Amino acid sequence: MTEFRLLHVDPDTDRRVAVAERIEGSGRFVADPEFSGGTATDTLAHESYDGLLVGHPLPDGTDGFVRRVRGGYPDLPVVTYGDESAFDARTTRTLFRAGVTDHLPLGDDAAYEALVDRLESSIEAFHDRQRTRQGAETLRRLGDAVADAPIDVDEAIGGALDALRDTYDVDYAGLARIVDGDFRFVAGRGVAGLREALAETVPLVETYCRTTVEEGRTLASNADGGIGDRDRPAIGRRLDLECYLGTPVYVDGDLFGTLCVVDRSRRQGFARWERTGIELAARWVARELEHDREKARLRTAHDAG
Numbered sequence: 001m002t003e004f005r006l007l008h009v010d011p012d013t014d015r016r017v018a019v020a021e022r023i024e025g026s027g028r029f030v031a032d033p034e035f036s037g038g039t040a041t042d043t044l045a046h047e048s049y050d051g052l053l054v055g056h057p058l059p060d061g062t063d064g065f066v067r068r069v070r071g072g073y074p075d076l077p078v079v080t081y082g083d084e085s086a087f088d089a090r091t092t093r094t095l096f097r098a099g100v101t102d103h104l105p106l107g108d109d110a111a112y113e114a115l116v117d118r119l120e121s122s123i124e125a126f127h128d129r130q131r132t133r134q135g136a137e138t139l140r141r142l143g144d145a146v147a148d149a150p151i152d153v154d155e156a157i158g159g160a161l162d163a164l165r166d167t168y169d170v171d172y173a174g175l176a177r178i179v180d181g182d183f184r185f186v187a188g189r190g191v192a193g194l195r196e197a198l199a200e201t202v203p204l205v206e207t208y209c210r211t212t213v214e215e216g217r218t219l220a221s222n223a224d225g226g227i228g229d230r231d232r233p234a235i236g237r238r239l240d241l242e243c244y245l246g247t248p249v250y251v252d253g254d255l256f257g258t259l260c261v262v263d264r265s266r267r268q269g270f271a272r273w274e275r276t277g278i279e280l281a282a283r284w285v286a287r288e289l290e291h292d293r294e295k296a297r298l299r300t301a302h303d304a305g
Contacts, residue, residue: 004123006031007047009040009065010055015106019055019081022112028120037065044073051123056082056095056103063098070099075129077101077122081115132273153292154187160281161189168274170243170263172198175285176209177257183207186257194264197239206234208244209258218247218279220270245270247282251289259285 006023008031010016020031032047034040037058044052052069056062066078080095080103087105095103101122104115157175165173172190176183184201204210210233212219221244235241246260259282 003027004029004050004120005048006051006053006119007034007040007043007049008032008053008055009034009037009058011035011059012055015055019053019106019112019115023053023116023119026116028116036060037062037068040065041068044069049076051077051079051119051126053119054078054080054100056080056091063094066095066098066100075126077119077126079104079115079119079122081106128271132271136273153288156288157187157285158189160285161187164259164261164278164281165189167277168245168261170261171265172263173259173261174198175249175257175259176207178204178209178213178255181205183209183257194239194262202235208233208236208241208262209246209260212246212258212260213248213255216248218245218275220245220275240264245274245278247275247278249282249286249289251286252293256286256289 006029008016008020008023010019010033013035016033016035020033023029023031031053032043032049034043037060040052054062054065058065062080066080069076069078078100080100082103082105084105084107087103092103102118104118105111106115161173161175172188172194174185174188174190177186181204182201183204183206185198188195188198190198204213208219208221221242232241236244241262241264243263243265244260246258249256249259259278261278
């Protein structure tokens, strides 16, 4: 499980230590301590954090500190907490107007569990937004790489696979042909050893792509980044593949095969933009194959005439 890094600001040392023990005890967070809004602002300028946890009240004003944070870090999760006595309606409105993500009371075990869950959900939403923005830029670069590909179909597909592998930071990207239950990569880009191992023809039932073909849609490995031995297909167990994303490729309306990426390292599940990216690449590859078929048909017709 990923540990998120928090900047934990609380001038009350005893309370900060008690909260940190509960937060870090969940196994989800590592909390770096700060004692004032001023020093925390300086730390944020030099360090990278997944979220900000603030004990209310701060001597220099919690709402003022949150506004300063929002001026430089508009999307960073900021969760405040305090004793139940600090939860009057006026204080809560002031903090939310300043820009806090949430303001929670301390108390019993359920209150601490709620604090942990709220921190985790707000940080995950923060990273989802970041990935969406990064994904849009990455999709643009992937589109540019595809658009600049050579005219020759083999070189063009190879260029698309290079772009996919670089974009997704994986060990292998390949285009597979499926005929009569046999599965074979007809083009691939990847690390030495894995590239050669994946060049063999194998039964479709031994591959990840079997389910992709059966369901006729884009599929990926589990959201937590790992697929257990019991769930992995034979090729995954044999080559120690932990990460998969694949989509069907249809040429002239018929199944040609699949376009997929695989990796030997555990990683987070694929984001929506990554699924969109491989689908766009698959459609482009299909068009290239259709154009190549049409050119071959025209050459045949010309030679026959």
